[in-house]
Amino acid sequence: MADQTTPQDPTEQHDSHASKTISHPGLTRDMDEQPDHGEESYRGSGRLEGRKAIITGGDSGIGRAVAIAYAREGADVVLSYLPEEQEDAEITAGHVREAGRLAVLVPGDLREEAYSLELVKRAVAELGGIDILVNNAAYQMAQEGGIFDITTEQLDRVMKTNIYALFWLTKAALAHMKEGASIINVSSIQGYQPSPQLLDYATTKAGIINFTRGLAQQLAEKGIRVNTVAPGPIWTPLIPATMTGDKVEGFGDDTPEGRPGQPAELAPAFVFFASQESSYTTGQRLGVAGGKMMP
Template sequence: MSDSEQPQDPTQRYPQPEFPQQNQEHPGWTGPMDPPPDHGEDSYRGHELLLDRKTVVTGGDSGIGRAVALAFAREGADVMFTYLSAEEEEAQETARLVERAGRKAVSVACDIRDEKQCRSLIERAVSEFGHIDVLVNNAAYQMSQPEGIAAISTDQFDRVVRTNLYGMFWLCKTALPHIPAGGSIINTTSVQAYKPSPHLLDYAMTKGAIVTFTQGLAQMLASSGIRVNAVAPGPVWTPLIPATMPDTTKFGKQSPLGRPAQPTEMAPAYVFLASANASFITGEIMNATGGTPLP
């Protein structure tokens, strides 16, 4: 058993606030973050749970998406992932991690706010892989507005909704003909879906919609043998935080465990839901909130 698999006090396992104050321009980058996010580079150990699966992960350049791409690869899957054009260097690092695990990495610059780019992404996946076993809708956008609804511009609202909802809808719709029975879709919602923070009103709204979409689509596809689930993270230390939050010093301190999650702590939930171990699980929301109770 590796050190990462030994029982550990979860309150002490990773860095705890207070963190240095740090701010970045959106979309944010991993390198300048203090403490650096942990994606499982030195700790995630695969067990061939996804051997030879063909997977697509949106927002795979950093944060939760990078951790999921790395875990999928170490479980034996090939990974196509998306990134924004400004995140080229981040994407190269994710691709390197996947390839070091001995699996195929395909990085695609794709803005999922655009329907044509979503269609092209799925066409590329089918061209590269032949089919799609697992689609992970993880890419998201948020921007904190402490002054409330009056400060949320129409442009911001449109970006949040198109990234978090339209992209997920288009990708699911386009991918479904290429997902065989036994395949699955995994969406990323949030603790914000149930306990919305006022400064993230528009973001929280979309995360609530993802819960409903997941549960409805799961019922629609059950008879086809395709499972649809979601993961609801609590606070997670990713580049989105210094890029969208005005105060990073106490981020995650409000969770019962007293700290934010590291991206690697989210990855096992996606692996489980993608694997045959979850064959009787569909329409479920797996909460990974650090102890915040949810419905």
């Protein structure tokens, strides 16, 4: 990705992606084309100086891009991820430390309520508090037969990862968040335009949008803001690890910009919602979807 200050044609800003599928949960090194997380392009300006953030799904993809941006803006971070994603998490932590900030690695499975509570305890103990919570972790597995191919086991995993964990973690973190804190949930264009093969996943993303709007009203008087970033098709390990080859090959081609987005292109939205620049913004959704419309 070129320098942030250089005007570019967004339709040509990134090359198209490759079509190789990889095993779940997916490591960045296994992808034919590496995503851009802002490693070479993101420049911080101190907008989050001294802040303390929890980022779930912080090992790769969107989570890595957010961690890099937050660190370069002056924040320390706790990264949550599955144990089998340790390799990616270490790389992300390296970028955070190169920026001179603290990175705390806390592997575990968010489907377990006890882990969500432990994650908050670690953040408070090792960072000294929580100013920003980014609920980014999610699970999806495409099923071409739609509802008929979605097992109860899959439905349970999707709901617990995408909804239960978000609820548990937010509830626990709020006990330690003060005025000026920010909660940022990751929804999706799927919450507005559900793909039949992602029915269960899309259902959770619609729920996250309403959770954001409702919680924002509850917390506004406490001085805590709650917003959501709704990505369109973004090139992360989740895509080749959960979709069939033909879907991966054409991923993002149907956007007006004609390509999938890169994780680095979402990071500024998360910085905006976390910073004081968005002090009069709560209960809102910011879509980053290459021109795809959301109501």
